[in-house]
Amino acid sequence: MSTIEIRKLTKKFGEFVAVQDADLSVKAGEVVCLLGPSGCGKTTTLRMIAGLERATAGDVIIAGKRMNELTPEKRDIAMVFQFYALYPALSVGQNIAMPLHFEKLSQADADKRVKKVAEILHLTDVLDRMPGQVSEGEKQRIAVARAIIRDPNCFLFDEPLSRLDVELRHSMRGQIKEVLSNLSKATVIVTHDQLEALTMADRIAIMRDGMIEQVGTPHEVFAKPANVFVASFIGTPQMNLMEAELKKFSDGVVSVTVAGNNVEMPADPAVSKLKPSKVMIGIRPRAFTAESKASRSTIGAQAELIEPMGAETLIHARTESGGDIRVVVPRAQRIKIGEVLHLKPDPKQTHFFGDNGKAVRA
């Protein structure tokens, strides 16, 4: 079975802890994205799975076998590198065929396989060229072709699209997803681009400072962020995170002081467990409706900067307590600079975080 599992995986470089106690399991046919800001240990985790880096502690289990001590070539994996890592002295065809030397195929069989893979990735015309003579997009496809030509235990991708321009990235995202869906292998993709992760992954593991903060489907990590970091990292424009004072909770309605306003709104019963104190409230920019007049469920803010984004308009507004608040409204709703907005948050899209930064949910 094509599965990947890591248990309490830890990597230290001297005193520096790059990855700490990472747990993750990837089923056959599943695509998991390791997502996080640069330097969070996601590439180190991938390299430990590949065997290019030795784990300081913990286990790497591929296809049910513990592989900690095995060298990369014995792990039977395929990996696509950020800078493609094509062999500069070999032609495109030879590059793609390189992993086949391992399997000792006849020349004719190898050629057949190369041709088949080249067709899938539209590389038939460039097989005789050298890697220096093809475009960035083709290089990327060559790297993918080299990975899928064999039938490995699993696939690993390290920032596969980061070198492509926006348009190419968009189409390659679809192509890679399509290729992977036909292979039913466990796949791990490392990326710092949340759009890439949200679109390509079945599940996303969000990392920060060497720790996995949350693992969930794209929908889960967006709709139910486990903590403040995940809440702020996922979603564009970024979620509004505001300090608030919890006053009381009764009959499913919470009263808080936030951004200088006293607001009442329905909330998750779990919020009742929070002591009346400082909490963090997270509201997505798209979770507001601009009401015509102030009420007990609105936050007042003055529009300061308006950024049209096409279908929607992003408004940066200043609250009465002086904080920033980002609001996205439909294009049809015309708002002028200086206008006072009465923003009503959608209770279902309002998240409460305790003083340990963790989300409070039933």
Place this chain on the structure above:
Amino acid sequence: MSAAPSIFEKLGFRKASGVGEAGWGHTLLVAIVAFIYFLPVLMIIFTALKPATEALSVPPTLSPTSLFGLIPEQFVFSPTLENFTSVFSRSMTVGGAPEDTGFDHFFFNSIVIASVSVLLALIIGTLAAYGFSRYPLKGNDTYLFIILTTRMLPAIVVIIPVILMFRVVGLSGSYIGIILLYTAFNLAFTIWMMKSFFDELSTDVEDAARIDGSSEVKVFLKICLPQVIAGLAATFVFGLILTWNEFLFALLLTGVDTRTVPVAMNQAVSSGGRGTDWTLLAAIETLFLIPVFLVTFFLQNHLLRGVTFGTVKR
């Protein structure tokens, strides 16, 4: 498609793209500077072709031809190959019969000693450089620095301990001795050069090869080495030139049988008490230039890439 490749391109020389783009003014300027640089070499070659009596004549004879009357008669000499034959065979006493000077053997010595020692240094040094680059030791830089210190002292400073050591172990005057010494001397240079080439390579490519099922030996031979061919060529040529021209160690550590050309050259022109035979010296020098010239010429493409390595965006 571009035009059919010229004969030069077929031989693997640099493609003639961009030639002539600089304009005649710049080209002329470069031609003049290049000529000034080349002048000493040209003088040696012309001196080698002169009759012995004209070597130091005033005014000097400048050209083997009058260039269709362009150069006045008194500056023209009539070229002769006599000096070249007397390199290999000449009479050692006045009026005596021509004798074999042994110079063919000295050339053989120079070629064998220089090429074997430079190749040895290249093989050992490249392996060491790969190790230093890919598997750094604790205190890697210190070791590299210690290696470099062997080249910090001028040869004249280390010659006494070297002579003493060679005498004790019986290496003086043997091929093995001088080859080992030159190898050791070239090693420092080779390790430093090749390490910088290996450092430039993307380790991702090697990791990809490992994942694709290559052993460490295969990663080195099939993936890394082909990428540093230019570096190998540059290191080989620089090492060869240094070794080929080396005089001091050769003077003190080679015997009659293992004498190299620079030493033999010195003895050929200063023996016999007849003063320096300038035209003979020039002839030896001209012949001495040829091997290095040929090697450099055939490796010039790699050389150019070698010295500009890493300066171009990958």
